[in-house]
Amino acid sequence: MSRKYKFRNPEAAYFVSFSVVEWLDVFSNDAYKQILLDSLKFCQREKGMEIYAWIIMTTHVHLVFRSTTKYPPELLLGDFKRFTSKAIVRAIQEASEDQKSRTYLSVFRKYGERTSNVKNFQFWQHDNRPIELWSKWVIDQKINYIHQNPVVAGFVDQPGEYLFSSARDYMGEVGILEGVVVCK
Numbered sequence: 001m002s003r004k005y006k007f008r009n010p011e012a013a014y015f016v017s018f019s020v021v022e023w024l025d026v027f028s029n030d031a032y033k034q035i036l037l038d039s040l041k042f043c044q045r046e047k048g049m050e051i052y053a054w055i056i057m058t059t060h061v062h063l064v065f066r067s068t069t070k071y072p073p074e075l076l077l078g079d080f081k082r083f084t085s086k087a088i089v090r091a092i093q094e095a096s097e098d099q100k101s102r103t104y105l106s107v108f109r110k111y112g113e114r115t116s117n118v119k120n121f122q123f124w125q126h127d128n129r130p131i132e133l134w135s136k137w138v139i140d141q142k143i144n145y146i147h148q149n150p151v152v153a154g155f156v157d158q159p160g161e162y163l164f165s166s167a168r169d170y171m172g173e174v175g176i177l178e179g180v181v182v183c184k
Helices: 030-047 073-094 099-114 136-152
Strands: 014-019 049-056 060-067
Touching: 014 073, 030 049, 030 073, 049 136, 060 073, 060 136, 073 099
Parallel strands: none
Antiparallel strands: 014 060, 049 060
């Protein structure tokens, strides 16, 4: 990983992006999105993850967050990715009667065999590309980028129409993930 992309300041807010291996569209299934949402809620409640913005697209996730505890942000994110990887693979295995699920599992197994630090299946790509958010301009730019993702992808016409993001919170409405800290 480049030196440019590191968690350097444990108290800072960070923009991170992480994708499913081969950019597989796993999150076209809302049940798998729900696993991510439940895990984000757990991290907020139990691990001190303060979330400023988020989105779950069909192939990837963007998140603006910081750790409010002594738990370093890279470990917090690592725990989140490790847990969600196992939980989603397990859910896909339980639904493996369809061809799409079998294809996903085959790809995850192939990547798992190539990687020394993964046992059996690799779900997430390894890079997160954390970017420290050091100014209001950078924060606003990243949050806007997150909320425009489904518009650019052609899923919706307006950011607030996309359910699996914090866009509604920024419109003064209540989004589906409670406790989002809106940056003004």
